[in-house]
Amino acid sequence: MNNSTFGVINAALNVTLGHALNTSLEIDNEDVYTLQDHEWGTDTEDIVSMLMLVFFMVLAVSLILAHYVLHRWHITFMPEAATVLVAGVLFGGLVYLAHGSIANQYLLTFSPTLFFVIFLPPIILNSAYHMKQEFFFTEFGPIMAFGVGGTVISNIIVASLLYGIQATGVFDKGVHYEYAELLTFGGLISATDPVSTIAVFTELKVHPTIFYIVMGESLINDAVGLVLFNTFSKFVGYSHGVMSLLIALLDFCMILGGSMIIGYVAGLLHAFIFRKLSLKENMVIETSVFVIFSYIPFVAAEVVGMSGIVTVMTSGLTIRRYAHGNLSSDESKDAVINVFQISALITESAVFVNLGMTVFHLDEKDVYHPIFITFAILACLIARVFGIYGLSLIMNYTGRRKPLTQRMQFMLWFAGLRGAVAFACASEFPDDNGNRKDMIATTMVIVLFTVFTMGTFTKPLLDCLKIERDIDIETFEKPETVNRVAIWLLGIEERFIIPCVVADINARMDKLDDEPSFHTHTARHGQSQDIVEVDFGSGGTDGGGLHRPSGGSRGDYDGLPELSPGTGKAAGKSKVAPREYEMS
Numbered sequence: 001m002n003n004s005t006f007g008v009i010n011a012a013l014n015v016t017l018g019h020a021l022n023t024s025l026e027i028d029n030e031d032v033y034t035l036q037d038h039e040w041g042t043d044t045e046d047i048v049s050m051l052m053l054v055f056f057m058v059l060a061v062s063l064i065l066a067h068y069v070l071h072r073w074h075i076t077f078m079p080e081a082a083t084v085l086v087a088g089v090l091f092g093g094l095v096y097l098a099h100g101s102i103a104n105q106y107l108l109t110f111s112p113t114l115f116f117v118i119f120l121p122p123i124i125l126n127s128a129y130h131m132k133q134e135f136f137f138t139e140f141g142p143i144m145a146f147g148v149g150g151t152v153i154s155n156i157i158v159a160s161l162l163y164g165i166q167a168t169g170v171f172d173k174g175v176h177y178e179y180a181e182l183l184t185f186g187g188l189i190s191a192t193d194p195v196s197t198i199a200v201f202t203e204l205k206v207h208p209t210i211f212y213i214v215m216g217e218s219l220i221n222d223a224v225g226l227v228l229f230n231t232f233s234k235f236v237g238y239s240h241g242v243m244s245l246l247i248a249l250l251d252f253c254m255i256l257g258g259s260m261i262i263g264y265v266a267g268l269l270h271a272f273i274f275r276k277l278s279l280k281e282n283m284v285i286e287t288s289v290f291v292i293f294s295y296i297p298f299v300a301a302e303v304v305g306m307s308g309i310v311t312v313m314t315s316g317l318t319i320r321r322y323a324h325g326n327l328s329s330d331e332s333k334d335a336v337i338n339v340f341q342i343s344a345l346i347t348e349s350a351v352f353v354n355l356g357m358t359v360f361h362l363d364e365k366d367v368y369h370p371i372f373i374t375f376a377i378l379a380c381l382i383a384r385v386f387g388i389y390g391l392s393l394i395m396n397y398t399g400r401r402k403p404l405t406q407r408m409q410f411m412l413w414f415a416g417l418r419g420a421v422a423f424a425c426a427s428e429f430p431d432d433n434g435n436r437k438d439m440i441a442t443t444m445v446i447v448l449f450t451v452f453t454m455g456t457f458t459k460p461l462l463d464c465l466k467i468e469r470d471i472d473i474e475t476f477e478k479p480e481t482v483n484r485v486a487i488w489l490l491g492i493e494e495r496f497i498i499p500c501v502v503a504d505i506n507a508r509m510d511k512l513d514d515e516p517s518f519h520t521h522t523a524r525h526g527q528s529q530d531i532v533e534v535d536f537g538s539g540g541t542d543g544g545g546l547h548r549p550s551g552g553s554r555g556d557y558d559g560l561p562e563l564s565p566g567t568g569k570a571a572g573k574s575k576v577a578p579r580e581y582e583m584s
Helices: 003-026 046-072 080-098 101-107 112-129 133-138 140-167 179-189 195-204 208-233 242-276 283-303 308-326 330-358 370-397 406-414 420-427 436-454 458-465 484-501 505-511
Strands: 532-537 570-576
Touching: 046 080, 046 195, 046 330, 080 195, 080 330, 080 436, 112 208, 112 283, 112 308, 112 330, 112 420, 133 140, 133 208, 133 308, 140 179, 140 208, 140 370, 179 208, 179 370, 179 420, 179 436, 195 208, 195 458, 208 242, 208 308, 208 406, 208 420, 242 283, 242 308, 242 484, 283 308, 283 330, 308 484, 330 420, 370 406, 370 436, 406 458, 420 436
Parallel strands: none
Antiparallel strands: 532 570
């Protein structure tokens, strides 16, 4: 490169640098970026991050406090849910006093979308997955009667009572609600959430019959209440007639039935996939895929317009029944159980903390109507009386083997606490007539009333009613009878479903022969192998019903109660190979 070339390059650089220097000198000094203008850090959302940090600290402290209150100090009059709720109220009060707009925006509001999509599915899935299915199916009649029939009865009675009282002009001036609005309110307020009662029942080891009726009813009840709420909310703002009633009934049946079908099919598909899939080389991946597949039914149901909560409830029961045993190792099974439990505990506690904080968000005095709120509480209590006592009378009269006693019925009535599900529904109450805030305020008061009164007096009431406690669930003898429909369904399940979705059953039974059985089984041997005999009807003196192979593990027939022998003539038998799957 010659000297002339260097000269050209040098001249070009001088022109460019000179122009840049002259331009920079023309800028005012106040526009120059200095050290004082620099903000250290990575983002501008430090305030929100700080508030979330405080929220997580409050959540952790509330969990620790709840544990000490119930399990260390044994203060059963202050249930876990109430303790966490109090922590939320105190924290919400501090945030409210700070008068921070950002704090109010992010912390003192309850997001129903976040609740239904993120928080509620793990809670419902965990409850369904950990339901001991032998007790669930033994008490299937009362659970479905109270969970479906009782919820519908409660919905109609609450709405009708409030509508009738409103016609007398007793409510505060300016308070007026359509019947469709009151039906919608009745649907959301009929969704019970006895988490406080169940926590006390668990701690005191209450009799399994009442424990699993309360737990099963709350599981079904939440799902049915949500469907009723969504159904009736569609009619707010319209005139109604007989056709509206038929449409509402059809919509309810379609959503409830369709969601349950999706959940059951999804559970079977889940089990089938893990029957064929082998991920035993990596427990973490196996557990992760299992958990992800467990949440897919919820999303799938929501996509097609069904109820994701009903679907995840049904799929949770189905997955535990068929798919859990297909996991390759005990470590994977324990990991799945721990993931579900931890997810449910954190989300449920976060909901109650958030619910407590929201108390200070509704500071408008004109949304609280004391007379309406008082009658709403009375209507809830009266409606539950009809739901529990009326249906119990019918079941006892129609020949329940062990009648529900008056003490049990009163305890079931008292366990009808309201919680986060009702409040989340209220947050989505149709606002066509501008009554959403009224319903939110009313629901909040009812939730606080039931949690702090009925939840607090659960243990004293157990003592007063002398309900049996300190029962070891693992040694408790299950009831021995199920109805003929259950026997027929069992036969279908054993023949057609279990062989398709449960893996390596006979191989696993050989490994489990030495385990103690859950219940003493009757042995009946075939010529070359143990068989299971299902009598459609019941046998004569040789014993009818279902007999399991001797030496079988307690996981042989998850959730199917022992059948009592010799109650009639045999109508036919179906012999199927012994099957094993995990007991919840």
